[in-house]
Amino acid sequence: MRHKFLKSLSLVTLLLAGCGNLSARTTQEFSDHDPIHAITRENGSGTRTAFMELFGLDEINPNIMVTNATSVVMTSVAQDVDAIGYSSLGSLNDEVKALKIDGVDASTETIKSGQYTMARPFNIAYKEKDLSKLGQAYINFLQSSQAAKIIEENGYVANGTGKDYFPSKLSGKLMISGSSSVAPIMEKLKEEFEKLEPDTQVIVQQSDSSSGMNDVIDGTSDIGIASRELKESELEKGLTAFAFAKDGIVMIVNMQNPNDTISKDEVKKIYEKSDLTWSVLE
Template identity: 50%
Template sequence: MKRTVTLFMYAIFIVAILAGCGAQGNNSDSAKNGNEFDISREIHVISREEGSGTRGAFVELFGIQQKDSSGNEIDYTTEEARIVNNTAVMMTSVAGDIYSIGYISLGSLNDTVKALKIDGVEPTVSNVKSGKYKIARPFIIATKGEISKVVQDFIEFIMSSDGQKVVEENGYIPVLDNPAYSGDKPAGKIVVAGSSSVSPLMEKLKEAYLAINPNAQIEIQTSDSTTGINSVIDGICDIGMSSRELKESELNAGLTPITIAMDGLVVIVNKGNPADNLTSEQVRAIFTGEITQWSEVLE
């Protein structure tokens, strides 16, 4: 009898140990999966590369870029920021780091990350259209000098009701209410280069246009806004894509800009982050390095 009781107690002891180990394992897994958020941790700022139109628009809209005493525009993004070179890497980086914060195009937003309200306003197409959500910028294409018939025809498609429908269907804001496309479907090749934010929309416009005009060939080279604009200036491509306004020097180089859509800029965090809303001033302070811990914006 005594031996039976002893064995029974020993069995209970072993079960308790195993249960404890299991619980510890679950807690560890939760931390790894981002289910536990420590607000005392440092904010991991992720920004885009210099030359990115998305970065240019972001630092301007949030006041991160300001004039110095000599009147020069200076980008005060913190030197601690991790720099990534396209939208896809930005989203992957934020999705993989629970303490990170970054920014992307509204049209590129998916469910791998969480979009924050800014000043209490949700970043949606309707809020950008109404002007409630003020963090928005244009998507621009640029050409130089005389352009080929097929390039002109593609641009006319983009700005037609057919092209602007593609804009709207892909989560961006159309800019015109023009008649339907009525081009004569010329043959030829078009090279488009530039912004990784505009590129996903351009791919959809290319697909829709080629369905109507199979005589055309369109090559899209994705990089950043500045590279795209310089490629047009240098005659390397026919159409440059920019997710920012053109600079005076670029206009003086003979470029013709056309706004093809409007797009919101979205501040994103990891889905495990409890943050829901930040003020514009808090965003500015985070990206300039004045605010460095989550506890300063989460209470």
């Protein structure tokens, strides 16, 4: 059955010689026969790595559009009626629609219960031998009840001890860098930590998971953040990892897309090829 939905694309300003400025609104129909516009993250992205592992992809078709941040993926999908992408569960907004995977909704509850299996860790990484007292205190804070509250309120699953963090009257600066998926929740966590330890400054720099790990290895950051498991090569270079939270990988489509669910196999097929239409969804 052919589905049709109208979507306003943009307000186009036409400049006609001698006639002034005219405005016209163009529209686009959604159809099962439309080509799927798949969007992926860049190499080095922990979200991309986790997505490929979870959906059993050895590689992503090189003709598929590449973006460099979760926010860009969501904006691109929100503006294209035929787009599909993947995002962090905690980063979802009301401008895109999350699809069920094999009939299961992505939520903190379904991740905790194991029903939703498309989940990955949010890891921090550090060198134990180089870790400062402030760095250790921050890691302790990430496992605390105060941190768990913030993590859960923002749509992630906390993975700490649940014990309260008690301030130690610390001072100094802590540098954290890495994943653009982890950075937003890390910003909120560091704000709470700085309230508890007002003489400290925690700086969060957003890049990607691999860059964050390399920053710690090179000594330019105290703690790296990754939205994937650490690689053997990273662990061999002296990194220690701790998963402070768990996050779902969610398939997202435009709000005008009538589909509500997709299978794991269909996702794999879409990202292995670049010439499929929406009729591929059963």
